[in-house]
Amino acid sequence: MSSTRDIDSLIDMMARLPGLGPRSARRAVLHLIAKREMKLMPLADMMQTVAATARECARCGNIGTLEICDICTAPKRANGMLCVVESVSDLWAMERSSSYKGRYHVLGGTLSALDQIGPEQLRIPAMIRRIEEEGIEEVILALAATIDGQTTAHYIADQIEGRVRLTSLAQGVPIGGELDYLDDGTISAALSARKDI
């Protein structure tokens, strides 16, 4: 029906978001239309704002609105520790656990022969520069216990071995598990039981 083309397009766009599907997209859009002033218009406005202002931190890769993010500039966090994560959602999961007070470095993925992702496609060279420039004494590899995650951990270990203390999250990360799906307590436990590689 041509008169519902825009509504159909909106549902289609929503249905393609991770974690949604056609049914949840339809329900969400009908809900938004029913609450046009209270929900749909503020959501559209906030999306415009975020589209105009969101950016990757030039240092760590976190998403925020500043060139260098709050975590990178917080003076108290300059404690010589660098936690290396795959994605921004993993960084946020670490932050929610409130168990880590150092800096982060977001790789932007893991090495993958299948997907032709090598070190240059990730932020690995920038990570190595940061270790030297920021006086990092310990690198915590907070990567998923997947094949690609562990391949990436081994590659990084080869690159920086002997230069810094190198640890990884230990207890509590289930095989094949992704950080973003873990509860905060599990992340805390894994961090405090971290072990040298």
Added chain:
Amino acid sequence: MSSTRDIDSLIDMMARLPGLGPRSARRAVLHLIAKREMKLMPLADMMQTVAATARECARCGNIGTLEICDICTAPKRANGMLCVVESVSDLWAMERSSSYKGRYHVLGGTLSALDQIGPEQLRIPAMIRRIEEEGIEEVILALAATIDGQTTAHYIADQIEGRVRLTSLAQGVPIGGELDYLDDGTISAALSARKDI
């Protein structure tokens, strides 16, 4: 962190949509920011468009962009049948099943003593007017097999008994089931096996 306030607000708005939660909202927002030009900006624009143009059909209650929707104005659908549904999502579910070619009437809810929803809070008076004005010969009550849905069906049956043929979806609607969760085939089967009340 103040510099991520807008991003946090966007995640919070998304997390409150039906079918989403904090985790899927975070993933959706990070996905949108990563594809700002291709996804976030078009989605924000389409929300603005829909906020400006979406409206309830003045006749049936369907959501579209016209004062009277395409279903209400399609000449071929003026076949004397009126399918009464609880919600727009139920109307859309009926349409997806491609098994019904008459008109619709969206009640906008079901009678509920608990929620103090009486006939005047629904589109029941308008439905009774339509039955007379549009020469309706059969009213199909496509209401959920829930207590409130069946209470509503009985109330409507009392109001229009003897004036038109009154039927309800029969086979295939599970007890406690809502139309919007049924597959298209089940809706087709229930429609073709509809029975007189």
